Amino acid sequence: MTAFGRTAPFLALASTLALALAAFPALAASGPPPGFVLNERPELAFTSPDGATKLEQYWKDSDDFDVKWQVWARHGEEMTELKPEQGYGAGFRFTNDSQWLVRMQKTGSGEQDLFLYHLENGAFAGATKRKSLSDLAWAYFYARPETKKFARLDYHITANLVKGTEEAYRWLGVDWPDNRYLVISLSGEFDKHPKNVALKGLGDWRCRYDLKTGKFDVPAMFAKANAEALNWEVRR
DSSP: OOOOOOOOOOOOOOOOHHHHTTOOOSSSOOOSOOOOEEEOOGGGGOOOTTTOOEEEEEEEETTOOEEEEEEEEEEETTTEEOSSOOOSOEEEEEOTTSSSEEEEEEETTTTTEEEEEEEETTEESSTTSSOOOOHHHHHHHHHSSSTTOOOOEEEEEEEEOOSSSTTTTTTGGGOOOOTEEEEEEEEEOSOOOOOTEEEEEEEEEEEEETTOOOOEEEGGEEEEEHHHTTTTTEEE
């Protein structure tokens, strides 16, 4: 996924209040506020598989280059904002039943968060309440026995949604139920590393999120690659 947006100052992780707001549809269903303009680039427009929901991304510039982006879901005659507001455009993937939506949100140079929404009463609402899906995935990573002592990453901290939500990850050779799981990949780098190493950190560590139970796990098929991900480095 490629996220789009003008260069802006680095955005810290969203505050607890902003993430709490993500749990609820916007109260106003009239569309974006004055000053926000629809970005008409086709790669920033997304439609659910059933055709019922269309996502529109609006942006607002200012003289100090503080660019703001809002995402609005158009469902019939109603429009609902997908919180939180961000500083960049985003990519999206629906499950095949059009009931779940994942937002792949660039937050800075080489940084990305994930937000999860669920269709409720005809409108998409945040599905993980006070934390983003990526925050939950990182918390799960650091809570596991083999990773709880893994040093905190410094930059390029990225949570990615592995492609395959629409076909239940059949390309991985699995036979999982449709519209049940999301596969998330976590990566990042350290500031400090040996002189003979150009980059060192975490490289593509994967886990699975169960949309039915709201819990994470690591299928056995990921174990070998995950062990290698914990020792990822690029030598000079």
